[in-house]
Amino acid sequence: MKIGIGYRTLKTALGATLAIATAQFFDLQFYASAGILTILCVKESRKRSLVNAWERMLSCVLGLGIAALLFTIIGYYPITVGIVILTMIPLLLQLKAEEGLVTSVVVILHLYTLEKITPSIIFNEILIVIIGIGFALIMNLYMPNNEKTLVSYRNQIEANFQLIFKEFSRFLREGDMNWDGREITETSQLLVTARRLAMTEVENRLQLDEDFYVRYFHMRQKQFAVIERVMGIISRLDRTCTQGQTIAQFLDELGDAIHPGNTAPHYLKELEAMREQFRDSPLPTSRREFETRAALYQFVHEIRQYLIIKKNLTPPTSPTKSF
The missing domain is CATH 1.20.120.940 (Putative aromatic acid exporter, C-terminal domain)
Structure with a gap:
């Protein structure tokens, strides 16, 4: 079976590389997550990428807010992570942003791993999201004429x-x-x-x-x-x-x-x-x-x-x- 590398594959690989390199350059924690976000956001068309980027950005902001609140009230336990996810799913479904769940779970787990919430950590997570999604949108500026x-x-x-x-x-x-x-x-x-x-x-x-x-x-x-x-x-x-x-x-x-x-x-x-x-x-x-x-x-x-x-x-x- 013939296996080829398409333009979308190349864009995804290049975008993930640039996102990780940029996040690492700014010495961000969990910098590799920027590459994951880029991979998730490179879609078949510009419109789908824009919609997907909005969904993931919205879900990350919600995830950070809900996780910060529940981790502070309940504590950093596995059950808290489950409660956060259970809270997120109906909200994202209501907002029609369910594709952003995976992205929000990534930032939620970062907070769980660090077991603390500070302005610098929140800023770190937001930068990772912006870099990851940003490079995905940049990669999708080029689309072949069909x-x-x-x-x-x-x-x-x-x-x-x-x-x-x-x-x-x-x-x-x-x-x-x-x-x-x-x-x-x-x-x-x-x-x-x-x-x-x-x-x-x-x-x-x-x-x-x-x-x-x-x-x-x-x-x-x-x-x-x-x-x-x-x-x-x-x-x-x-x-x-x-x-x-x-x-x-x-x-x-x-x-x-x-x-x-x-x-x-x-x-x-x-x-x-x-x-x-x-x-x-x-x-x-x-x-x-x-x-x-x-x-x-x-x-x-x-x-x-x-x-x-x-x-x-x-x-x-x-x-x-x-x-």
Whole structure:
């Protein structure tokens, strides 16, 4: 198995090293804890790092205050540590800062180890927290631009959509279902990965108006759900019916038109014309023809949903992004 070192790993290692070195330079007690705080605070995005830093800073201040009070009243016993933690957990949950619990326990244990509380010790702990969290935030100032990766995911997903439509068309023309459906599984995985990366990119930029890729991949995910339903409908269509050839031609054109641009209005008009054509066809005279006609109308309905989903996607606000 190939194991690589990513940029986040490098940032974490460098940040921890600098945090420990800085805390040691200022001759702080428990200086190694600054490195632990840095490791805990380096996250996948700037937004998550900022939120995490706030949670840990808040939990440390609360931890110092509660620990100082209870150690003074009860004494430096293991049971006191347990009481402090039991007091901290509901407070942090209420403040939605539960991720800071580990950080607060670190400073609480420092007080427990020293068995005394003085202004200099409190100042020492606060400095350790500031240094540790500070270097984590500095490390997260650099975030790679994932634009090229997102474009690559977009191209792969669109290429798979095209192949899927081609396979649908081939089945209607030739009745051949010698297709392993690999693109279906692959597209499902690509959409999950792409949406996660798009969310991280938005959190890195900290600009809510730059969420085009989040909306784009969400749109494709909804379209993909329609495609999965269409696959079941097409399998029920009678290949010998004349409408099947019309649908095959339409799917060929629709597949060729899959790209970041919005051609949905044009194909919605074509689909409406096709629906009118189906409506004017002779009434079914057998059960098989009736089932085929029902499947045709269901197909038109699903493809209409597919096109409306794309039509409703608003273009990116940034002129640098293609649409």
